[in-house]
Amino acid sequence: MTVPALFGLEITWDATLRNVIIGSLLLGLTSGVLGTFSVLRRQSLIGDGLAHAALPGICLAYIVSGTRTNEWLLAGGLITGLIGIFVMMAISRWSLVKPETALGIVLSVFFGVGILLLTRIQHTDDAGQSGLDRFIFGQAATILPRDLALMGAIAVIALGTVTLLFKELKMLSFDPDFAAAQGLRPGVTSSILGALIVGVVMMGLQTVGVVLMVSLLIAPAVAARQWTHSLATMIALSGVFGMLSGLLGAVSSSLGDRLPTGPMIVSVASLIVIVSILIAPNRGVLFQMRTRRDRARRMRDDLVRLDHQGRAIW
16 A cells, blocks of 8 residues: 555655656756755846746747647747846846846746737637647646656756856855956856746746746755755755645645645745745744744843842842
8 A cells, every 4th residue: 555545645756747747857956956055145036037938938949840849849948038037137137227226127028928929829729729828827737758858958968067166156146256367257157047037947847837937946945055054954844845845746746636646746846935934943933943943042041140229149
């Protein structure tokens, strides 16, 4: 008897569920690792902007190719996602607009164009346009083995690049000025990191969609930050938390007929964040409350030892 059956849960381990689980694991691992650097650089919402910037590329790819093949659609999203990140960097560098404002501009303009194109496509008589809206909210059940191969290739490239450029990414996250002084060209490293985030966003569009993709880039890293002060440990924990979110979200979504996979994955990731914030040692809310309570008790004990003239009684 399996563990789910022991608790009265009926899970059909068919090919579709296996594809969803494998895809969710790959997505959780890669987004957790890359999201660590976004959180440390205080650019957590960059994934949100890039996810929204991919929508017009997906629509344009369909208009040009006339097919709903994922490779073509994601290639179009990749192109406009890269354009979005370079537009954001150009606005921040060559104007007085702050990065977070530039991110808001890219997010709203690109997503608005994407919705306009999607609405235009959906009002045509072409039956092939059905299903394009799955990229907004995700539809993990449509993941095929060839999609897993593509996701695996992106994951290998992303994780391999992080391993090779670990020192540069570490310096970029904590002290970009020092990195520039050492001749490491933080602008190039930042562009590479942005391109990798675009890649992982493309991975997640089919699973969790444009709207929820940012959660998988933020939640695992935020949870991991509560448990450690080491960057390497934080990256590892963030990847584990991302994989755990993907696994539990995919399995739990199979328990009901109307439990979409993307929102379930995000819900599990959010639960991990809440638990980490509450019980993590040194940083957790409960630990901080106990520390403040112990400090107040010691202060009261010290006051008891003082006489009325302010001299300690030993």
